[in-house]
Each structure stands twice: as structure tokens, then as C-alpha cells.
Amino acid sequence: AQTVTQSQPEMSVQEAETVTLSCTYDTSENNYYLFWYKQPPSRQMILVIRQEAYKQQNATENRFSVNFQKAAKSFSLKISDSQLGDTAMYFCAFMNPQGSNYKLTFGKGTLLTVNP
């Protein structure tokens, strides 16, 4: 079974600065997908970024980018120019499209606070 580990329960960053959230996972599969979701106090889960394991290029979405290290099974999220609205719980998630019914396995989350 796949596992996802987020070793930082809480982090804080000053507005406009850069922060990196870490995520590691364990799998024996070669083809899989990784995601970062954001859950602000409103509870709405919002997809931040997606990475396909077969792609060597790291995914980017505006101020959000990932550092995907397949051999190390590491998938960190970098948030640049942090904004107050980035304050949220961030969840790393793994999905194996082969035989897993497309279900997501989530890490325990990292609570990010952006300070003014």
C-alpha cells in the first residue's frame, strides 16, 4: 500500500517570502500522479498543482512550483511571494491509476500560516 508522509505539521512564513513544504511517499509503482491540495478555513479542498511521474519537468502554476525527485520519492511544494490568502492546510496526495480505483492517498497535512 502506498503511504504519503508530510513531516512538517506546521510552518509559518512572512508575507512576500518563499516557503517550501515537504512530502515523501512510498510506492513500488512506476506510473503514478502526485498532487498538492490546499484547504483554507472555509474547508474547500482546492487543487494547487499536479505532477505526472513520467514527466521529468517539474510542474509550475503561477507562484506554486514543485521539486519532484522520483528516485528519492520526494515531492515538495514551493510557494513564492507568499500571500495572506495562502494561509491554509496543505495536503500532499498520491494516486496510482493502475488497479487502485483512482483513489487518492493523502498525507497528514501541513498547516501554513502567512504572517503580515
Add this chain to the structure above:
Amino acid sequence: SAVISQKPSRDICQRGTSLTIQCQVDSQVTMMFWYRQQPGQSLTLIATANQGSEATYESGFVIDKFPISRPNLTFSTLTVSNMSPEDSSIYLCSARATWGGYEQYFGPGTRLTVT
């Protein structure tokens, strides 16, 4: 992306009763999922709901406790039966789109408190 709504957004129920949560998607989707998120915790998958077939439940979750319906490609319901205080959680539905990649889009969740 898909827009997903859930009803009710929150409810307070007495133990022993049942609550049905509705999930509506603004477009047709192949797969819908139901998750439970206990206070301060991560998301745990309850079951996967495919249209026209029985839901597939994860270990630790059973149909008698969490019956699910999926009557069409845009709608699903989850019932929490014979509730106890341990069922107090946020229940979220999600959908995997029929287009694009494998990402799931989530509803806003239903906050359930059982007294």
C-alpha cells in the same frame, strides 16, 4: 474543472438517527468519491461510487453504516446511519472528471455533529 455542491453544509443530529448528504456536480463525471475528515485530521476515503454499480468500500467502512447511491452521472448521496458521537466529522464528496487528467475536484464538505 468541475463545480461540486453539497447539502446540507452542516447539521447537528441526535445519536441513533440517520443523515443523508447530497452531492451534485455541474457536469457528467465517471467516478465520485466520499471522504471523511475528522477534526484536525487528513482525509480518509469511505467509498467510491460509480454510476450503475454498487459502491466500493474501503477497509473499515461498511454499506450498512454508510449506504451510497449514484443514480446518474451528476449526483450521489451518502447516508450516515445509526449515528454515534464518533461519526462527528466533515464529510466531503469529490469527482474525477471524464476529461483531462486524474485530478479530483471536491465539494465544500458537510460538517456533522452528533450529540
